[in-house]
Amino acid sequence: MGKKPAFLLLPFFFLALSGPAHTRARPITNLSTVVISDGTHDVREPASTQLNNKYLISPSDMCEQTYGFLPCTTSLLGNVFLIAVYGYLMLLAAKLLSNGSEILLQIIGPGIIGGLFLPVLSSVPDAAIILASGLSGSKETAQNQVSVGMGLLAGSTVMLLTVLWGSCLLVGKCDIEGTTAVDLKDTKRFSFTGSGVSTDVWTCYAARIMVLSVVPFIIVQLPQVLNTTSISRVTVLISLIVSISLVIAYSIYQVFQPWIQKRRIEYAKQKQLISGILKLVKMHALGRLFTDDGEPNIDVIQKLFNIIDENADGCLSAKELRALVIGIQFEDVDTNIDDAIEKVMEDFDTSKDSCIDEHEFVVGISRWLNRLKHSAIQRQDDGSWTPRLINDFQERARTEYDLLGDKNDEVAELIENPKWMASKAVSILLMGTIVAAVCSDPLVDAVDNFSTASNIPSLFVAFIILPFATSSEAVSALIFASRKRSRTSSLTYSAIYGSVTMSNILSLSVFLSLVYFRHLTWNFSAEVSVILLVCILMGLIASFRTTFPLWMCLVACMLYPFSLLLLYVLDDVLNGSYPRPRPIMV
Incomplete structure (x- = not known):
């Protein structure tokens, strides 16, 4: 589509080529037409010579053609x-x-x-x-x-x-x-x-x-x-x-x-996953995630494990983690469920048996909480800072994800x-x-x-x-x-x-x-x-x-x-x- 307008300009371009563009030219004088005075008689130049002199180009009116053929002009328009x-x-x-x-x-x-x-x-x-x-x-x-x-x-x-x-x-x-x-x-x-x-x-x-x-x-x-x-x-x-x-x-x-x-x-998706899991503590009112001395509350973490472990076999399977991820509801975040499960398994399953036991879950959640504690400003009051800390982390995680602008929602075009x-x-x-x-x-x-x-x-x-x-x-x-x-x-x-x-x-x-x-x-x-x-x-x-x-x-x-x-x-x-x-x- 971009070539058609260019071809429309070609007639005007060649018109400029054929127009009276001024070029750098040297006037050639025919010596046979020049009449020299003997000093006693006035000699009038032939009419043809006067006509040629009329159209001679002054140096100030000359311009140089680019590449020797492209048009040039000294006029404003x-x-x-x-x-x-x-x-x-x-x-x-x-x-x-x-x-x-x-x-x-x-x-x-x-x-x-x-x-x-x-x-x-x-x-x-x-x-x-x-x-x-x-x-x-x-x-x-x-x-x-x-x-x-x-x-x-x-x-x-x-x-x-x-x-x-x-x-x-x-x-x-x-x-x-x-x-x-x-x-x-x-x-x-x-x-x-x-x-x-x-x-x-x-x-x-x-x-x-x-x-x-x-x-x-x-x-x-x-x-x-x-x-x-x-x-x-x-x-x-x-x-x-x-x-x-x-x-x-x-x-x-x-x-x-x-x-x-x-x-x-x-990394932003992982932080969203962490904030979603921590949000379950608030939803089920299990208690405070931190003790009075600022350490992770093991009892609350164990209660959270028992809620997720639906069949009570002491181990969290991929199926149970899938139900957990679906239940979190990541709102506007485009999170792949399989990727989220893989991230939790990779972070928690230290034994590599595709199953997270209670000890691994407690250690993993404690590591997340310590990371959360060091990345936020703790409010030393009556201990109610735990839900505020989770809310702050959750809001910052969502904001960071939005700012990063995930590109995975774009569908790649197949090139034939x-x-x-x-x-x-x-x-x-x-x-x-x-x-x-x-x-x-x-x-x-x-x-x-x-x-x-x-x-x-x-x-x-x-x-x-x-x-x-x-x-x-x-x-x-x-x-x-x-x-x-x-x-x-x-x-x-x-x-x-x-x-x-x-x-x-x-x-x-x-x-x-x-x-x-x-x-x-x-x-x-x-x-x-x-x-x-x-x-x-x-x-x-x-x-x-x-x-x-x-x-x-x-x-x-x-x-x-x-x-x-x-x-x-x-x-x-x-x-x-x-x-x-x-x-x-x-």
Whole structure:
């Protein structure tokens, strides 16, 4: 479906090819038509020569065709059209890379390739534009055009964390009851405090990683902070090494994170099981689980064993444990009964005879109670703290499970003909990479020419326009968030934080490589300041809370124009970092 609109643009593209685009041309003079005066008689040039001179192109009106055949123009509207065409092609490339990655991920799963290779592909469009902005031309040309790459880098980060972040909150809002948003319930409409979204704890981890990803920006800014230029090139190299190291570390984390998450979810389920069994003590009023000196009450534990041991044979079988697990009723927790029985057997059955006797049960429950006692704050009063301790543990276990966001409820899709789908995915990825590589250079030239024609610094053009041409996940993120579930909101915001993280480390690595190996001057303090402000502010907010009221949508969206204004002020204050384009005749 993504190819059809691209073909519709082809006639306009070739129309631009055949139009009167200005190119770098040398006028050829026919010497046979030149008449030389003898000094005494005025000689009038032939009409043909006057006509040729009329259409000679002045140097100020010339532009250079990319690859020697792609159209270029010096007019304002012409460059707007070219930016729209090349921008759409870059958006198409980003969608191809995204679709190909999703297909490949369904086939191979989140393993080594999914963790190392696919995250890099998401940053290919941005990296291609950054590379094109400073790779070709002389050092002076690269110094002027590289601001397009930095503008894209800053603009992508700000757009994702402000406009897209706030929009996802707006379309994904649900009613907030207590401290969390209720899935699929949106009756409070636009209540700034009564509606919002909730995410899981893994989204908080993604936000914290995003905050850590700004370390290379801080390093490269040290010479400006210290007001010295003697170590500028050294800090660029150090920042480059750190950013590449972070790319490798983040990719490795992507490989092992699913296993870590699965282990944490299993631990949360075990805590739910413990809290459910301890809840039986309250239900049957067996007494206090702890004695006056704070030790497990053996008599109460033995009474609990006798209740569970229905046939009174002194041993708890798997059948009796199954009845116990079913009777606990885990409410909203999706607990597999067989897994729960296996966990109890593994924890209690030290003799490995598939039967839990009274001694093993007393030792196992005592171990659970001691663990519970050390993980909570005991209230030294009349001894009634036992049920409160159980309630507190039970509530924390349920909250922790909800925050972890169990993924086991998702049904894996069966892939028919995986070899064909893998070939299709690789072809889509290859096509997207080629389109991004080919279109990035003419897009940078079009932005630079538009900047010259409009007398607007290319930094601001790239900051505002280019992020929307390379962020293919914007529309899909909004559609995903509109499902109004905590699960989908968590995935949406995790994807946003992951995109910003890859931009901060991978795209910055490409940019720093250009600056270092082409011996360019680092004068991008304004952009770095804006990136640091937005990333740290939004990252800290998302790192320490999982529920976001609707009023935070306004804060996030207002941060975008504030960032643009701040960039303009800092760019003007910090010694006018960027050379203003020279005015030319349009």
